[in-house]
Amino acid sequence: MLEKEKSNKGYYMMIAVAILGLLIWSMSVIEVKPLSKDGMVIAKNIFKGIFHPDTSFLFNFTKQGVPFLLLETIAIAVLGTLFGAILALPLAFLSATNIVPKPVAFIMNFINMAIRTVPPFVYGLMFIRVTGPGASAGVLTLAVASIGMIAKMFTETIENLDQGIIESMEASGASLFQKIRFGIIPQLKPDFLSLLLYRFDMNLRDATILGLVGAGGIGAPLIFAMNAYRWNQVGSILIGLFLLIFVVEAASSRIRRFLIQGK
Missing domain, CATH: 1.20.5 (Single alpha-helices involved in coiled-coils or other helix-helix interfaces)
Incomplete structure (x- = not known):
């Protein structure tokens, strides 16, 4: 001992x-490096703007107001997550060693790793050159950036399945599609939905960051307000983001708990 x-x-x-x-x-x-005198003044102005937000901007319900910009950010995150999940699903099944031969799974895992290697910020800069600035670039960026993580987590979930069901279906002569349709998807549905909600939380934050490079959402007005030293508008945007993330986090946590625990 x-x-x-x-x-x-x-x-x-x-x-x-x-x-x-x-x-x-x-x-x-x-x-x-220590904070400079200008840095202290800027920090003071930032906190002053956060605690004294521009209410006319915060409650402006036109396309230039915070509510519409938040709604656009949510739409970008939703579409990016859904498109990414659709593209990641076949990649996940082809990467699972208990579904396909190991050489095929190795190649698919290598492709998945290559997709995950590129940061979302880089994808954003690439798609802005293709589609131009706007929400379309943000949706494409989040869709491609979501493929890597969703496929990886889906693959791990598939490989942890109850093998007895799959083996019994193989013994009965079931095809690959039949194994996936009747033996795997019913087991994986709650985990898949929970993973999608988790990725949506991440994409909602990434959509804000991607707006900084012009990929739509509330990030672009945020960086413009910061560059123009309009700290009261920065405060309005940050308050809107805080409320949005708080509501989405609470709702997604409750839904994930229901999917996993049934209550």
Whole structure:
């Protein structure tokens, strides 16, 4: 017992030393500069604008107001998630080693990894050159960026299935499509829907960031307001984003709990 405790203590000490070493190395690489006088003034103005928002902008129900911009951001996230899920679903099944031969699964996993390698921000810059600035670029960006993560998580869920059902269907001579349709999808439906809701939460935040490069949504007005030092409008946008994320997070958490636990 004492030897085990000593072994665990040594293990934890090694981890602590490794973390401390990484911290020291990181601090030596990153140059930390003190806040300038202008920086303090800007920070003060930012907080002042957040706590004194432009209510005429916040409650403006035209296409230039915060409500419409938030609605556009939600629409971009919804369409991007749905299109990404549609494209990721066949890729996930073709990447599962318990569904297809291992060489096929290896190739599909390699393609999926290549898709995940490119950050959404880069996809956004690429699609803006193709479609021009606007919501279309945001939808395409989120759709392609969603494929990698959704396919990976779908694949892991498929590979953790009850193999007894699949083996019994194989013994009865079922085709690949029949195995997927009658043996796999009924088991995976709650997990799939839960994963889509989780990805939608992420895409809603990404849609805001993509707006900074002109891919639609509320990000573009946010960066314009910041560049023009209109901090009261920045405050209005941030308040709208906070309320939107809060409502969506609460609703999606409740839906995921219902799908997984049935209550």
